[in-house]
Amino acid sequence: MKRVVSILAIALLLNSCDDGDLIQEDISFEEAITQSCSTNNIIYKLKEREALLLEIPSTSFANDISLTNTIIDINSSNRVYYRFYNGTVSAANICETIPAATPIVTDQWIASNGKINIKTTAIKTVNTTENSSRITGYNHNIFFNNITFNKSIGTQFYETFPFGDYVTTAVTLPFLFDKTVEICSNSNIIYNYTSSESLTLDIDKTLISDVVTPLNTPRIGTIGTTKNILTYRLFSGLLTGTYFCNTTVPTTPSISQEWNAATGISNVSGIIEVTTTTNGPNSFKHTIVLKKVTFKKGNSTFLLGDNFVYGDLLTTI
Structure with missing residues (x-):
């Protein structure tokens, strides 16, 4: 009887070890x-x-x-x-x-x-x-x-x-712009660009007035969704000045990335400051500074900085 019990115990032990999950x-x-x-x-x-x-x-x-x-x-x-x-x-x-x-x-x-x-x-x-x-x-x-x-x-x-x-x-966004910007004659779009990137601002035209601003008192606007729209684009082909100011966006060069500035909060974020000075007879220089701007693409964001000098726009009357 003891022998039978021992054999049964060994059999149970072996069976428990061979259940498909050995170790x-x-x-x-x-x-x-x-x-x-x-x-x-x-x-x-x-x-x-x-x-x-x-x-x-x-x-x-x-x-x-x-x-x-x-x-x-x-x-x-x-x-x-x-x-x-x-x-x-x-x-x-x-x-x-x-x-x-x-x-x-x-x-x-x-x-x-x-x-x-x-x-x-x-x-x-x-x-x-x-x-x-x-x-x-x-x-x-x-x-x-x-x-x-x-x-x-x-x-x-x-x-x-x-x-x-x-x-x-991530693809590096160069941000290698010079400090001279231009404005389209047929719209309120201001633009700066290099051969591969652009930074455009569809500006509230009241911010660009051919009147000298008082010392330390720039005109102030806030980035929005219907005006003061700021857009960064990175292109996969050669970009030239002919790309801008068209009634429809050209298909070439193709856009590889587009980042849009988040809507600002008055005097807190997404601030546009324009300081106007004279630049000779009947000529003015409008220096545009972007403050505390956040760019967004999808769910990703980055900060442009507390004070980013967008550039100087020259106008004449």
Whole structure:
């Protein structure tokens, strides 16, 4: 009888160990840096003889702040792999069209289902002297929910599993304008431009009066939605002065980015100051300064600065 009980106990023990989840193994890549391939849509982390791979379209990483997480299904198009190698793994094993012959993959876990979550925030550089900021990149925090890995023996499930941060670079906005602006004869649009960018102001014409302003008493306006509209554009082709003052916006060069100034608050933000002085007989110079302006595109914003000299507009009577 004792022998029968012992055999039964051993059988139960073996059965409990062979339920499809033999061992819960930990995957830890917290200290590994996220890298990406230039030849495919794989981002990855490496650790000695291990690799954690995420294959996902690059369009999943929008260069804009996400108010809610981007959620993507793990499937045949959006794949997650955890691989083991018999030697130190490198980018050549991940990104090359013909991977390096060594080290060799000795085992891999393939995610069969789950969700990919992406939370995006902006990376900014701040100039404390000017109180200005510029966006230099976007940080995409990636984690998986309810992910199941199919292993060589059994499966492994994580309710929440962090992949880590992945950084994409933002296109630099040059802001290389000179300090001379022009105005269209057929509208109230003032513009400044370089070969690749423009800064236009659809101004309240009362701010441009050929009358000298008293000392330290500029004319003041506030950025709005129907007048005093300030727009920054970055172009993908060569920009010339013929682009401006048309009744319809030209299709070339094409606009790659457009940022609109946020509506201001009187004497608080989005302030336009115009100081008018004489510039010779029957000639005037209107110096336009933009104060505490915030630019916005989508959910992303940056600060122009406390005092940004837009430029001088010359007029005659």
